[in-house]
Amino acid sequence: MTTTLRTAVVIGCGTTGTSVALALTAAGVRVALIDDDQRALTEAVALGAGAAWTPDLPPADLVAVATAPSAVVDVLHSAQSRGLGHVYTDTAGTKDIVCAEAELRGCDLKGYVPGHPLAGPDAAGRDAADAGRFTGRPWVVCPYETTPDWALETVDALIEACGAYRVDLASHVHDRIAAELSHGPHLVAAALATRFADSSEAFLGLAGDGLRDAVRSAAGDPWLWSDVLAHNAGPVADVLDRVAGQLTRAAAILREGDSCAPLELAPTLEEGRRGQTALQQAAERRTVQDAPTGGRV
Amino acid sequence: MTTTLRTAVVIGCGTTGTSVALALTAAGVRVALIDDDQRALTEAVALGAGAAWTPDLPPADLVAVATAPSAVVDVLHSAQSRGLGHVYTDTAGTKDIVCAEAELRGCDLKGYVPGHPLAGPDAAGRDAADAGRFTGRPWVVCPYETTPDWALETVDALIEACGAYRVDLASHVHDRIAAELSHGPHLVAAALATRFADSSEAFLGLAGDGLRDAVRSAAGDPWLWSDVLAHNAGPVADVLDRVAGQLTRAAAILREGDSCAPLELAPTLEEGRRGQTALQQAAERRTVQDAPTGGRV
Numbered sequence: 001m002t003t004t005l006r007t008a009v010v011i012g013c014g015t016t017g018t019s020v021a022l023a024l025t026a027a028g029v030r031v032a033l034i035d036d037d038q039r040a041l042t043e044a045v046a047l048g049a050g051a052a053w054t055p056d057l058p059p060a061d062l063v064a065v066a067t068a069p070s071a072v073v074d075v076l077h078s079a080q081s082r083g084l085g086h087v088y089t090d091t092a093g094t095k096d097i098v099c100a101e102a103e104l105r106g107c108d109l110k111g112y113v114p115g116h117p118l119a120g121p122d123a124a125g126r127d128a129a130d131a132g133r134f135t136g137r138p139w140v141v142c143p144y145e146t147t148p149d150w151a152l153e154t155v156d157a158l159i160e161a162c163g164a165y166r167v168d169l170a171s172h173v174h175d176r177i178a179a180e181l182s183h184g185p186h187l188v189a190a191a192l193a194t195r196f197a198d199s200s201e202a203f204l205g206l207a208g209d210g211l212r213d214a215v216r217s218a219a220g221d222p223w224l225w226s227d228v229l230a231h232n233a234g235p236v237a238d239v240l241d242r243v244a245g246q247l248t249r250a251a252a253i254l255r256e257g258d259s260c261a262p263l264e265l266a267p268t269l270e271e272g273r274r275g276q277t278a279l280q281q282a283a284e285r286r287t288v289q290d291a292p293t294g295g296r297v
Numbered sequence: 298m299t300t301t302l303r304t305a306v307v308i309g310c311g312t313t314g315t316s317v318a319l320a321l322t323a324a325g326v327r328v329a330l331i332d333d334d335q336r337a338l339t340e341a342v343a344l345g346a347g348a349a350w351t352p353d354l355p356p357a358d359l360v361a362v363a364t365a366p367s368a369v370v371d372v373l374h375s376a377q378s379r380g381l382g383h384v385y386t387d388t389a390g391t392k393d394i395v396c397a398e399a400e401l402r403g404c405d406l407k408g409y410v411p412g413h414p415l416a417g418p419d420a421a422g423r424d425a426a427d428a429g430r431f432t433g434r435p436w437v438v439c440p441y442e443t444t445p446d447w448a449l450e451t452v453d454a455l456i457e458a459c460g461a462y463r464v465d466l467a468s469h470v471h472d473r474i475a476a477e478l479s480h481g482p483h484l485v486a487a488a489l490a491t492r493f494a495d496s497s498e499a500f501l502g503l504a505g506d507g508l509r510d511a512v513r514s515a516a517g518d519p520w521l522w523s524d525v526l527a528h529n530a531g532p533v534a535d536v537l538d539r540v541a542g543q544l545t546r547a548a549a550i551l552r553e554g555d556s557c558a559p560l561e562l563a564p565t566l567e568e569g570r571r572g573q574t575a576l577q578q579a580a581e582r583r584t585v586q587d588a589p590t591g592g593r594v
Contacts, residue, residue: 185512186507226558244542265523273490282498
């Protein structure tokens with residue numbers, strides 16, 4: 001570990017915060033934990049993620065705010081007011097509103113680097129905190145134009161400790177990408193899965209792996225996800241409207257009922273197969289070894 | 298193996314037909330294979346699924362038609378005219394139109410038991426033929442009111458040889474269920490995946506497991522699937538319209554942009570999570586050991 005990151009405070013002991021704390025602790029960083037929920041805090045301490053924060057601690061090299069998007073700026077402002085650390089970052093899944101509100105609220109932007117480790121809420125069905133949760137995965141940062149190098153260096157050390165690699169994006173670009181790759185698909189999975197909330201066991205027993213795969217990400221926490229979606233409203237709505245339009249058109253072709261229906265549906269299915277293949281191949285190419293240390297999208 | 302099934306003809310050496318043939322051969326049934334596509338036939342023979350059918354063979358105990366839905370009735374009628382066997386079944390993923398057309402076309406209904414082994418096109422991403430493809434899985438049959446017991450007994454022997462269990466359904470009930478559990482979700486996955494057909498590698502590299510799971514079933518053959526969807530048009534259109542409506546409503550809530558959006562979205566996400574949990578639990582309860590030998594839905 002570099003000398004820029006020897007002590008850290010992690011605020012929020014959910015899956016993401018505890019995973020980050022575990023990775024930092026494993027990398028030799030002294031981690032202090034904060035959570036209003038005493039049970040979450042106790043669990044994180046028991047997992048070995050760090051010690052409970054105490055007021056006598058000196059300012060840490062890094063403070064990571066790992067709360068739901070709508071809470072980040074309040075928590076950040078309060079932490080900066082109390083002088084908990086020198087450099088601050090967050091892990092929220094939306095960035096545009098968070099970045100703008102931090103500025104409006106008068107947070108110290110020189111010491112704050114907005115961030116989003118991508119494995120988080122996207123790691124469908126895996127709720128357990130894990131030091132390896134972000135290993136080999138992209139970690140998006142959205143620096144302000146005025147962000148100084150010393151702040152970025154500390155965040156680089158955090159990303160390195162988590163085994164991730166840094167990808168710099170403008171906050172609105174991040175949010176569009178997150179809507180396409182994660183937020184929109186999450187709501188589609190949830191919509192598909194609602195049908196099965198009150199079904200008979202005999203009916204559900206006929207379901208195959210394809211359906212279970214398709215709805216797996218709907219397992220995510222509904223309150224965290226509704227917060228994320230509302231914080232990325234425009235880009236997510238665009239994705240939902242596009243998919244809804246495709247489904248409505250396909251339904252119309254089917255209801256038309258003429259013999260050309262297969263011919264009219266096949267191009268969408270073919271394009272979908274190409275998209276599925278492209279996603280699969282991208283995953284197979286990306287290994288920890290060849291992960292870039294930075295990237296443009 | 299019972300004495301009701303010692304010889305079989307499998308027409309169609311795709312994944313389903315070859316898998317059925319492999320299971321029958323493994324169970325000691327002598328299997329003859331037919332496919333217009335010489336390459337598919339040769340591959341199935343090479344896999345040990347059986348021998349190529351020859352005109353000197355006596356009528357088989359069972360003929361299984363394993364083609365796309367739109368081809369089943371033509372193939373069935375021709376096979377019955379040529380006297381290839383005593384009992385006939387098919388494996389198509391839609392049943393209502395197939396059952397009605399077989400009647401209209403004047404097929405011998407006494408010797409024909411419409412069927413659908415459920416693992417088939419739903420076994421997302423696994424295209425390889427496999428004798429165990431239907432092990433522990435439901436095998437739907439849609440007998441006519443006039444179907445005699447001797448025909449059902451032969452099909453029971455087929456289902457047993459494949460390690461599956463029989464579920465009796467009316468054809469229109471099967472099609473509604475298939476639309477909900479498989480056909481509708483397949484088109485949703487394809488629609489979601491179209492977005493990624495021509496994306497940059499850097500963009501795709503940011504995708505997580507949740508998205509790859511969600512679109513996995515879009516890997517299916519576009520031509521086979523468009524045939525299946527068109528053969529189950531009404532029920533599939535109902536599913537697509539319902540999901541499209543949910544996505545459109547969610548998009549409207551998001552565009553409204555008021556602070557209640559998370560509150561308004563959470564119930565859908567919560568219901569989706571319940572549905573996801575129900576599907577997962579149903580899969581965990583269902584093992585080969587406790588699979589019923591029949592079922593009502």
